[in-house]
Amino acid sequence: MSERPTELKVGTPTHFDGSTNDSSRWLHSVMAYLVLNDRIYNTSDKKIILALSFMSKGTAASWAEAAYERADTLGSFGTWETFKEDFKKTFITSDSDSLPTDRELPAKEP
Numbered sequence: 001m002s003e004r005p006t007e008l009k010v011g012t013p014t015h016f017d018g019s020t021n022d023s024s025r026w027l028h029s030v031m032a033y034l035v036l037n038d039r040i041y042n043t044s045d046k047k048i049i050l051a052l053s054f055m056s057k058g059t060a061a062s063w064a065e066a067a068y069e070r071a072d073t074l075g076s077f078g079t080w081e082t083f084k085e086d087f088k089k090t091f092i093t094s095d096s097d098s099l100p101t102d103r104e105l106p107a108k109e110p
Contacts, residue, residue: 024092
């Protein structure tokens with residue numbers, strides 16, 4: 001009998017309202033959560049449904065509703081990669097919103 005995987009609640013994503021100021025950071029938090037829980041969220045549909053469940057306010061809620069309607073029509077949410085690209089095209093509007101690179105982070109003290 002196999003053991004059912006347990007969801008790790010570390011770094012649970014916050015609810016996203018569509019703000020372009022937080023969009024990149026929010027997407028990265030969802031991606032990290034999915035990596036931690038890859039035994040549970042192991043299909044594109046599961047990953048996308050998790051992300052949509054945190055898009056419950058503002059313009060993000062409208063976008064999520066359209067995604068649910070499209071999935072109902074098509075019979076699938078599509079791929080996780082396509083979801084991320086669509087999200088980026090909609091909510092990440094400039095390079096200034098992205099997370100800092102290693103070069104931009106402060107140097108570690110010895």
